[in-house]
Amino acid sequence: MAARTAVDDSYQVRRWVGMVEETTHENGPKAGEPLFKAACGVVVKNPFAGGYVQDLSALTDPSAALGTELGRRAVALLGGREVQSYGKGGIAGVNGEQEHVVACITTTFGNALREAVGGGAAWISSATKTASAGTPLDIPLAFKDEIYVRSHYDAVTLTVSDAPRPDELLICVAVATGGRVHHRVGGLSAAETRVAART
Incomplete structure (x- = not known):
């Protein structure tokens, strides 16, 4: 719970949200x-809503706690199953800007997310935008150890009916236990990447 406490200390949290599909x-x-x-997300106050600020480190510096806590919650939603793919993203309310979301999900956040979901060698796909409350976000997914595994190209759609409000940020992660159910268009397989990693 240390990450949760760190999130509360650094961000003004209004809501945590989560969903799972089978x-x-x-x-x-x-x-x-x-x-x-x-997919899970956190709705936080945007301290930079309504104006331009050059230095966004107040969002970036404590973001490892966001990555850790969102990753922990996402893994819990899978019920202990292995995480094979992951993604991240978020929406800035209309008084903010896309860069405010990006500041929350940089490498600082990503490295913590990787650790929370059991590791990952591949970069983490992301999607960010500025939009009104209730706008859906398609969070992209890719295999966590090799971005070129075609079977795991996918997405999770997260919609929060009342977020983000104009002065809020919705920061999200998504995870999956495997590739698309009927993937059959070829390409490098997850199993092949794991064999290559052992040799």
Whole structure:
């Protein structure tokens, strides 16, 4: 709970949100193992809403705590299953700017997220924008150890009906237990990357 305390100390939190989905098929044969995808987010006050500020370090410096806590919550939503892919993103309310979200999910955040979900060698796909409350965000997913694993290109859509308000930020992560249920368009497989990593 140290990360949660650090988040509360550094950001004005209004809400935590989370969702999980389980897919057994996509109009094809039933999968041997269902695909679980989860997303979670935190709604925080944007200290820079309404004006331009050059230095955004007040958002970036403490963001490791955000990555750790959101990662912990995302893993919990998967019920202990292995995280194979991940992504990150967020929405700035209309009195803020996209760069305010980006400041929250830089390498400082990303490294903490990797550790929280059990590691990852690949860079973390992201999507950010400025929008009104209730706007959906498609958080991109990719295999956590090799970005070129085509089977794991996917997304999770997160919508929070009352966030972000104009002076808020919605910061999100997404995780999944595998690739698309009926992936069949070839390319490098997750298993191949793991064999290569051992040799």
